[in-house]
Amino acid sequence: MLHPRVMMILLLIFLYGIIPGIQFTLFMVDLPFFGVMDSVNYFLSIFSYYFILNHILITIKLPFLQRHFPYDRMVKFHAVSGTLIIISIYWHAFYKLIIGKEIVFLSWLIFVLFTLLYLSAILWIDAPGVRHVRRRILKWIGRDSLARYDQLKSVHGYAFLLLGFLGYLHIRDAGLTDSSYAFASIYPLIHLLLVGFLVLYSRLRKIWLPRLELQNNQRIHDVSILTFVPKGAKRITYRAGQFGYIRWKTPGLPSEEHPFSFLSCPSDPEISLGIKVLGDFTETTANVQVGSIAQINGGFGNFIPDYSKGKICLIGSGIGIVPILSLLRDMKTHQPENSVQCFLAVNTREDLLIGDEIEKIVAMTPNLNIRTLVYQEDGILYSTDFFKEAIVSPKDYTYYLCSSMPVRAIVLNALNELGVPHHHFHFEAFSY
DSSP, X not given: OOOHHHHHHHHHHIIIIIHHHHHHHHHHHHOSOOOHHHHHHHHHHHHHHHXXXXXXXXXXXXXXXXXXXXXXXXXXXXXXXXXXXXXXHHHXXXXXXXXXXXXXXXXXXXXXXXXHHHHHHXXXXXXXXXXXXXXXXXXXXXXXXXXXXXXXXXXXXXXXXXXXXXXXXHHHHTTTTOOSSHHHHHHHHHHHHHHHHHHHHHHHHHHTSOOEEEEEEEEETTEEEEEEEESSSOOOOOXXXXXXXXXXXXXXSOOSOEEEEESSOTTSSSEEEXXXXXXXXXXXXXXXXXXXXXXXXXXEOOOOOOGGGSEEEEEEEGGGHHHHHHHHHHTTTSOOSSOEEEEEEESSGGGGSSHHHHHHHHHTOXXXXXXXXXXXXXXXXXXXXXXXXXXXSGGGEEEEEESOHHHHHHHHHHHHHTTOOXXXXXXXXXXX
């Protein structure tokens, strides 16, 4: 079986390169003659159309899609490819002007719509490559954000779908689907319909998600542990180490959805999430009353070690210990076949969340070794010297890391200094 990262790259090449490449090649073969500038223009037009649709495809919240296109790894790719789309659209308009062709209303509509989408995206999210521009613009207009995150996210998604539909009308009117080859003439519409169907299914699927009743809301310092029980026989499907999008269904509570890691494991009778209280939504959630109803869309994420392939090292700090605690709980029913080292770094002992249970899991799992770092007691932080002392033969392990970005950078640099190659690291970034 292919490594998930290799599979992701191959699928991206297929979607963003091979499919539009075949479309472009077949279209050009049908032309009696063409110049270099014509070729560039057709190339950018066809590739932009598929880039727009694939932008939607890789961000649809369906577990089987997110398994191959993890949202946290798609953010930077999404920003870069979005820039390529707007460059292509601007080039297309410029090319029409310099050869004296009229820019029709549909072209102007696509031009203006995507420009507005791109600008709103810059102001909406603190994404790589544009964060400095965003901060300067927001400072200039005197605001911390353009609007509510979830409102902009919803508008952005539906506007992109509209842009894909307008893009299809445009390439059809421009004759790019007039081909003697069935693939070149029919597939652009099939791709549009496929993406539209998946978007519709992702929306309808949420209606059928099981309703969960909040059984307990426990606050430990700045972490809230939400424990739910299903209202009925239907349960959500997830794996240890994954996360889900919670949406409150009780009137008066926030209706937007937010991602949080599972603290429970699939064999537990209840479903629990660990939430760091930071911001309006999490502050409200930390005070939600027992009996409130929610739905959780999940599970998502690939933070799932394969213990059969060799030694595993789990490293967590702060709220990042939550998915690792889920993995530890899962070991009660799924014993790891090889050695597992686990490091949990927190500020106080209470921040371990399930301290007593951790000791029991260690006692019943022969291949598991856990070391907890409680800063207020031992003052120890992750460092090169720490891992050099704590791990025998660091290059023999595959690492699963969950922490804040500053701590992650420290851990990665430390283990790199000890000779651990980059492909041995697995982590998920929940910054966006």
